[in-house]
Amino acid sequence: MRHVAALAGVGIKTVSRVINDESGVSEATRQKVLNASQQLNYQLDMAAGSLRRAGRRTLSAGLLLPSVSNPFSGEINRAMEDALGARGIAVFAASLDDDPQREQTIIAAFLGRRVDGLILTPIAKSQAYAIPEHSRDLPMVFIDREPVGIEADAVVTNNSAGGATAAAHLLSHGHVRLAYLGDRTEIQTARLRRQGFIEELGRQGIPTSTVSVREDLHDEESARLATLELLTAADPPTAIFSSQNLVTFGAMRALRELGLSKQVALIGFDDFTLADMMDPGVTVIAQHPERIGKLAAERLLARIDGDTSAPHTYVVPSELIQRGSGEIRPRA
Known part of the structure; x- marks a missing residue:
């Protein structure tokens, strides 16, 4: 937040007001802060307090699916909940609706809550926008569809x-x-x-x-x-x-x-x-889908636990x- 304030030429309190959508800030100043936030890829930290825990983890993961109402997505969701829940990790699931803009918006929301990892079904032409977070050791696993523009684990069907x-x-x-x-x-x-x-x-x-x-x-x-x-x-x-x-x-x-x-x-x-x-x-x-979800959860947990091996695409055969x-x- 200090970096955003310095780039925008305003105080930290002003940045806080803009980010939290509070009143008392002119439109011109608001735009300066938003532009600076975008340049610095700043995300509002919704869970900063929880980072005082040992290991600085929030014990949460973001799961982005085509639609949670689709039976296929629902089974993946359940498999993820079972596997990650056994480690005390809560799964936040959201529907993509195969909308590229929604993909980035939801991922930004997950990042703002400082999730410990992401499991994503992508639709945008490229997921290169996620490289800054991935390079900071945020574990990412892609399911159903392989990522483009970024190297990460993926679990797909043939x-x-x-x-x-x-x-x-x-x-x-x-x-x-x-x-x-x-x-x-x-x-x-x-x-x-x-x-x-x-x-x-x-x-x-x-x-x-x-x-x-x-x-x-x-x-x-x-x-x-x-x-x-x-x-x-x-x-x-x-x-x-x-x-x-x-x-x-x-x-x-x-x-x-x-x-x-x-x-x-x-x-x-x-x-x-x-x-x-x-x-x-x-x-x-x-x-x-139950195998896809379980394997994706296993890969995410391995990355969270420090696995630094080269990214790999895992194929679950159809029948x-x-x-x-x-x-x-x-x-x-």
């Missing part, structure tokens, strides 16, 4: 291989007219799943130009509408690969509306509760689970 497995499975059941339903294209995992799916079709002699691709489907309703459009076209696909659980839900609704649940094959990426209770059961490329929908053969 997304491309999972997409390829889905393609090979549908081809093995006689399908040649296929459709791909994808999440937003700026999301790393969505691009990798599409890449694996399309490349496997090409390797097995299916002209990739014939694949019906619908992307930027980020919720159940947009996926439902895209599926309805595909299945009511003149030459509809006989099989669908949906690359995310909410997209799968939308595809399932469309198939049910059209009475095609037992006629059009469906494979979804991400398992979900009651998938085996559908009629037919839903075949999935299952990730293992094809056959339940019936992905085994439907095309009609003659």
